[in-house]
Amino acid sequence: MKLLLPLLILVANTYSFVVSSATSVSIKLEFDKFDAIYQGQLGTTRGCLTPEENVFRVCSDSLKNDGNAPYILHHNKVTEKVVVLFHGLSDSPFFFRSIARSIHQQGNNVIVVLLPGHGKNQADADMQDSGLADRWRAHVLEVNEYAASLGEQRYLGGFSTGGALATEYILQNPQSVKGLMLFSGALALESSVESIANIWGIQKLAKVLDGDYATQGPNPYKYPSVARFSAFELTEVIFSVRDLIEKGAPLNLPIFAAHSMADITTPIIGVKNLIAVNSGPDTLFEISLDADVCHADVVINEEQLSDMQFDTSIPEHVSSCNVPKANPKHAEMLGSLKQFLSTY
Numbered sequence: 001m002k003l004l005l006p007l008l009i010l011v012a013n014t015y016s017f018v019v020s021s022a023t024s025v026s027i028k029l030e031f032d033k034f035d036a037i038y039q040g041q042l043g044t045t046r047g048c049l050t051p052e053e054n055v056f057r058v059c060s061d062s063l064k065n066d067g068n069a070p071y072i073l074h075h076n077k078v079t080e081k082v083v084v085l086f087h088g089l090s091d092s093p094f095f096f097r098s099i100a101r102s103i104h105q106q107g108n109n110v111i112v113v114l115l116p117g118h119g120k121n122q123a124d125a126d127m128q129d130s131g132l133a134d135r136w137r138a139h140v141l142e143v144n145e146y147a148a149s150l151g152e153q154r155y156l157g158g159f160s161t162g163g164a165l166a167t168e169y170i171l172q173n174p175q176s177v178k179g180l181m182l183f184s185g186a187l188a189l190e191s192s193v194e195s196i197a198n199i200w201g202i203q204k205l206a207k208v209l210d211g212d213y214a215t216q217g218p219n220p221y222k223y224p225s226v227a228r229f230s231a232f233e234l235t236e237v238i239f240s241v242r243d244l245i246e247k248g249a250p251l252n253l254p255i256f257a258a259h260s261m262a263d264i265t266t267p268i269i270g271v272k273n274l275i276a277v278n279s280g281p282d283t284l285f286e287i288s289l290d291a292d293v294c295h296a297d298v299v300i301n302e303e304q305l306s307d308m309q310f311d312t313s314i315p316e317h318v319s320s321c322n323v324p325k326a327n328p329k330h331a332e333m334l335g336s337l338k339q340f341l342s343t344y
Helices: 004-042 095-103 132-147 161-172 190-199 201-212 229-246 270-277 293-297 301-306 330-342
Strands: 055-057 069-071 079-086 109-113 153-158 179-183 254-262 282-285
Touching: 004 079, 004 109, 004 161, 004 293, 055 095, 069 095, 069 132, 069 282, 079 132, 095 109, 095 153, 095 254, 095 301, 109 132, 109 229, 132 229, 190 201, 190 229, 190 254, 201 282, 229 270, 254 270, 254 293, 254 301, 270 282, 282 330
Parallel strands: 079 109, 079 153, 153 179, 179 254, 254 282
Antiparallel strands: 055 069, 069 109
């Protein structure tokens, strides 16, 4: 018996080491796969200038800077929940920095995606690509399938356009995802914009008006303007979501939505219409009109605002919602999101 106990302990320790090592190797292999996804999109990738603990980031010389790169916040193992986050039109993964960090601190792996055509030094061809919306959709599918290797239950989240893409995917694949999170979800646009999108030939005209698309501006993590053509690619996704809802696509899952009542870019009615047809539980974090939070500012806190180093010296970018401001309800929003994820 005296000899048996040490032997059992040795066997148990050996088994624990083997399992731990296998998990570590497995996770590293998954990071290589994530890098390979973006080699196809960005051409070549490289090591990032400032590596961070528990962060795997895919950097490339074709990006404006490393802050535009897609990344994974991880726990060196497969977690119960993995959350995939999609940014907005003309934006980058930078804008999910505080939200992703909060979700990661709850013990979840988090994948922050770079949508095709975004974060790049040169994006003119992308932003005039007639297949851009389909490239976004293909990327949502690819990353969501990849996410299954990092978590047992998958949750999708999106800011603005990213929210529309995540919603469309879930309506088309209702069994593949456990929950949906929307931040200024672009499920409706200002009525005049939607009307213009239905005019025959408007996309060809948009390409002409866009001209040579500029990517450098006062915010190093965002394009200085939304390309008109890409905005009409977004309306295609929005109309698809609306059509799926009207046709009775099944929706029965937990939904978290944070939206400002002052948002005139994507009116909250689109999100409310989605929640109305959802059979599952929902959490709607409404930011009151008097808080005066612009569409793009919902996801921004003071730290992100400081890190942006937004250049206010450029006259055409210093009015109203063009200048980023921190969401005064940001911490409260994260608290509500934390409760949502711990409950569902």
